[in-house]
Amino acid sequence: MVEEDGSLSKCSYVKNDGSCDPAYVVCSGSLKPRLKSSDYCSGKVEVNYENQWRPVCGGALKDPNTQNLFCRTLGCGEAARSTDYERSNSMAISAMTCKNLTQHNDLKECKASLEQKACTSTSLQCSNSKKMALAAGNACSGFVVVHSEGKQAQVSYQGWSKLEGEKLCKDLDCGRLVKVGPNDTIAGSEFWSNTFNCTGVEDEENIWACEKPVPPSKKELLYIECKGEPTVQLKKKCHGSLTIDGMEVCDTSWDTTYSAKVCQQLKYSNAIPGKANNSPAIGGKNYLHVHCEEHHHKIGQCNRFKEPCSGRLVSVYCTKNVSFTTAERCGGQIEVRYDTEYGGKVCYDEELTLEYKERFCEQLKGCGKPIDTPKETKTEPFPKDISEWTTVLSCPAGQKDFRYCLSRESCSDKTPAKIYCDGYKPRVIIKKEPFKVNVLAIVLGLGLFLILAIVIFIFVRVYIIRKSFKTFPPGFPLRHDVERDSGEFEELHSKEMENTGSGGIRSESEVLTENDKRSLSSYDDIDKVSELEPLTSRPSTTEDPHDSGVQDNKLEQITKEDGETYEVDDPQENYDDIEADLEPTQTTAEVHDSPRNAPECSTNTPPDLVLGDDGYLVPGQDE
Template identity: 25%
Template sequence: MVAVAVLGEWRFFIEGSGEQCGDDWDMSDAAVVCRELGCGEAVDALGKSHFGSGPICMDDVDCSGSESRLKNCRSPVWGKHDCNETHNSGVICSGARLVLGSRCSGRVEVLHGESWATVCDADFNQQDAEVVCRELGCGSPVEVLGAAAFGRGKGQVWSEELQCRGTESQIHFCPKSSSLKHNCSHDNDVGLVCSESVRLVDGGSRCAGRVEVLHKGQWGTVCDDNWDMMDDAVVCRELGCGEAVDALSGAYFGSGSGPIWMDNVECRESESILKNCKSAGWGKHNCNHPKDAGVICSRVRLVGGSHCSGRVEVLHGESWVTVCDSDFDQQDAEVVCRELGCGSPVEVLGAAAFGRVEGQVWSEELQCRGNESQIHFCPKSSSLKHNCSHDNDVGLACSGDKRRLVGGPHACSGRVEKLHRNSWLPVCDADFNQQDAEVVCSWELGCGSPVEVLGAAAFGRAEGQMWSEELQCRGNESHMYLCQTSPSLKPNCSHNKDVGLRCSGHTQARLMNGSDSCSGRVELQYLSEWGTVCDVSWDMRAASVLCAQLKCGSSVAVLGSDWFGEGSGRIWADVFDCQGNETHLLKCPISSWSRTACSHKQDAGVICSGSSLASHEGGVRLSGGM
C-alpha cells in the first residue's frame, strides 16, 4: 500500500493503483487502515472524496475491525463497483496515542516519522492536553500526570516543546519550539486522563445509564434499533465497567437531547470502542429520543473461575479490589449473583479459593440487605478494616453456571452447551477434553461417567454465539464452577466444531418382587429401559449405597435370584466399585453397561434394614449374604 499523508490525514491508494469507494465505509474499516499504517486510533471515516478523487479499486468494504490489512477485509471482486470518483473514501488517523491506561487515558506518545516518541512532562501543559483528548475523540482533559505515572516508555523522547493553543484539531497542527531539549528521560514521561468518548447518563453511576457518544465535540445519543448485549459489552469494556448486565431500549433512563449520532449499531466481539462498531453512519438515523439506548454494566466481577464463579472483585474508583471473606455474607452474595445475571448463590468460599492477587483489598464491610439490584447500592460500614490480606480473598459460586446436553436421544447425551447470561452457548470441540467431560457427566448432570467426547457437530450445529473460553477442568472438581477457564478469548471456532458428549446415563433404581419397596430384585433404569444387575460383583458396599439412595436404611443382605426370582429384559452393569459412602449409585465407578456375560439366573437381590423382612420376628435366615 502507498499512502499519501497530509498532517495525519490520509487519502490512501491500494497497490498504488486506485482508491476505495465510500459505500458502507465506516469506522471499522478506518480502524484497519490506521492500524496497517501504524497511525494510532481511527478518528474519522470520511466519504464524498473529502481528500480528492482517483480510480476506484474496492467497493462495499466490510471489515470486522480485527484485520491487519485492508485487503483482508471482505469486499466484492477487485475493481468491481457501482461508484464514481466523487465517492472516494478518506480516513483521519491520530498522530497521538495513550498507552497503558484505557483508550482515553495513558502515557502520551506522538508519532514522529515512523516511530512513537514519549513526551516530557515539563513540555506538556493543559492546552496540549486539550488537543490530544480532542484528537482521540475523548472529550476534555481530566488530569495531566507527570513522573511516568503510566510507566516508563522505551525508545525516543520527543525533543521539542509542544506549544499548542488548545484549539487545534490534531497534535501535528500545534507549533513546536525551535530549540531541542535533551534533559528529559523516561522517568519524566507525561501521562493524561481524558473524559472518554462514551458515557452513561442518568443511571445513578458511571456504569449504568443512557448511552451518549462524543462526536466532533458534541455529545449525542444512540438509537435502540438492533441494540443488543454485544453492543452493551463493548460499551462496558470501553468504560472499564465489568460485565454487561442488560441492554435497554425505549429511553429506559430518560430521553436525551441533541443529535442522535448512531443507529443500527452492530458490534462484534473484536471492537474495543463503540465508535468502531458498524452503524448507519454518523448522524444518520430514523429515530427519536424516546428510543435512546441504555446500558447497565456491573461494578462487580468474578475472576479466576468461570463467568458465574470466581474471586469477588469490586470496582473502586478506577481500580478493581478484592473483598475480605469475613466481610461478605449470604446477602452480599445474593446481590452479586443477581447483578451478574447468574441466578442465586450456591456457595460462598473463603481463604482465597480462587487464588491470591496483588493490589488493594476493599477496606469497608458490605452490608447488603439482599434485595439490591447492584452492589454499589448496598450500604457500607463507616469503619475501615485493615486486618485482611489476599489470603482472605472471598470467592463465590452462583447457580447460573450450568451445562446441558442438547440434540441427543436422551438427557445424558448431546451437544454441550453452557448457560451465559440467559443464553445457551455451544462449546468448541478443541476446547473440551476428557477431564471437562468427567465433571459435566458425573457432577453437573448426574449422568454417570463419560463414554465418548464427539467433535465436528456430531449432535447438530447450533446457531448464534459460541462460548469463547476454554474449560480447564482437572476432572475431580465437585462442581463445574470450580473449573478454571482460559483468560484469552478464542474466536476461531465455528458451529461445525460444536462438541458433543455421551455419558453413561442417568439411572433410577428399584427393588422388585420383595415383601416391600426395601427388599427385592435390584433393577436399574438406564436410557429409559429397566433391567437387572448381575450378582457376580454386586456386594454389600454397593447394596449399602442403593439402600441409602432408596431411603431404606442400610443393607442387611445381598442375595441371588433364588430369593426374588429372575427378571426379564436387559442385564445392566455387572460391576459397581462402590466404597459404601456414596449418596447415589452413579457416584460409584461402573465397569460398563449392558453386559451379556450374565444370565437372569444371576440377578442380584437386596434386603435393606428398612424392610419388614429384616425386622421379622425371630429374624430371617439369609443364605448367600456377605
C-alpha cells in the first residue's frame, strides 16, 4: 500500500499462482451523481459506481454539506430538503467521505463505500427544482402547471405536439397520450416563462430536456389527457387495505398525509389519521412504494415504484359514512361504524366536555340531553386492558364534526369512551348458573334404558317365532312329528340289522341258488309276454361292416327247417345284473300255428317280403 500522494512505481509486485481475486480500481473522479425522477433537480439520489447506478443510503447524506455538494455538481443550486424515499436490501452506497466540501462543485474529492445492506434511500430536492403536474382534473388529465420556488405557473400550448405530449404522459406514469390541445385562458393565470419543443432533442431523460428559453407568445392553456388513469380502491369501499392498479401498497415510506390524498381522490371526504393494524407483507413479493410531493393533491399523482416490502401493508379509513352509536339504548360504550360495518369500540384521553356531550346525544336521535353516569347499571364492566382498540376520539377546539375527531392509534394508555343520555336503557345481563351434574339421575336413567331395551328384545323375539309358525302350509310336519317319524325308522332299521347280524354271512351256494330262482322267474315272464304279443318276421339283412361293434344290440335271427325266420331279443340284455361267472341259459322261442293279425302300425310291407297263403309274410321268390 502506498501513501495517498504516492504512485504505483514505488510499489513492489509479487507474482501469484492466479488463485486470488482480481483487483478493481475506482477513481474518485469517476463518481457521477443524478436525481432520478420526472422532475428537474429533484428526485432519488443515485451515484454511478463501477459503471452502475447505485442508490445512496440516508446515512451517507446526513451531512448538509454533502447534500449541497450533490446539488452544486448537478447545477441545481443548494439543497432545499431531503426525505426518505424507499427501503431496500440491495447493493447501495452506504458511506461517502468528501474533503473540502465547500470548495468544490463535484465529487472528485469524495470516496464511496459500496455494500449490500438493508437501508433507506434518500430523495433530495434542490433550490432550482422544477416540477410539472396536472391541475383541475384527475391524476392523468387536466391543465399542465409548473411548481418552482414555491410558486405555480400555467404552461402555454405554444410548441406542444403529440411528441411532447407522449413524453409528458410517460413522465407522469400515465401511459399513452389520448389528446393534447389548447384551452381557454383562466382569468388571473400566470404563464411559465419558457416553452417546450422536443424536436431534435436526443437522449432526453424527461420533458425538461425539451425546455426552450423562449417566452410564449400565445396565452392559451395547455390541456392534456393520458390513458393510464390509476385505479385506486379500498377493500371495503370507505376503508380497508389500499390497492393501486390492483397492487397492494407497502407502508415503509407511507406518510399519514398520503391517506388524506386517497380519500380525496375517492371523494370520501377526509382520512382518519394514524395507522391501523395492517397485514404483514409476504417476503420476496413486490409491492408498490409511494412517494408524494407537496404539489400532489391526489394519490395517483405521486411517484410509484415496485420493490419487495420489509414492513406491513397500507390501510386507509375515510370519514365519509362514519357514524357513532352506543352499546345500549342512548348510552354506554361509544362505538364507531363505517357504512353499515362495525368499526370497533372508541377510547379517549379525557372525558368529553358538556358541549360535545350535547352534540353527541343529538346525533343519537331521540335520546334527549346528556346525564351523569348512572350509579347502578346492570351492564358489563368496561375492560381494563384495551390496548387492542385502535380508534381514539379527540376533538380539537372549534371542531364540531365528530368524524374529524377520530384517529387510528393504540388505546393502551387511554380509557373507554362512554356517554349517557336521558333515554338510556341498560341492557340487562342475565348470568346463568353453572350446570351441576346429578349422578343419581344419570344412574336411574341408564337403568331404565337397559330394562326398556330388554323388553323390546323379548317382544321382537316372540313376534318373529309366531310369524315363522304361520308361514308353514297345512299338513306340514312340525318339528316334533319329524323327530318322532325319524325315531320309528331308526327302530325298524336297527331291528333289520339285528336279524342280519344274527344270521351271519350267507354261503356262496345260497347266493347262487337265489340268483337261479330269479333267472327262472325272468324266463317265465318272457314266455308270458311272448304268448301275448306275436312275433313279426323281419327280412335278413346283410351285415354292415361298420356295425360289427354293435352286434350284441341287434335282434338275433332264428331260421327253422321250413324256411320261416323269427326274431328274438338277445338274452344277454336281460342279464346285466347277473354275475359274469354264472353259466348262460338258452332261450327257446315258441311258434304258434294260428295266424295273428299284424299290428296296425305295420301296414307297410317290406319290399323283400310277400304275403303267403296262410297270411304270414314269407321271403319273396324269384319269378
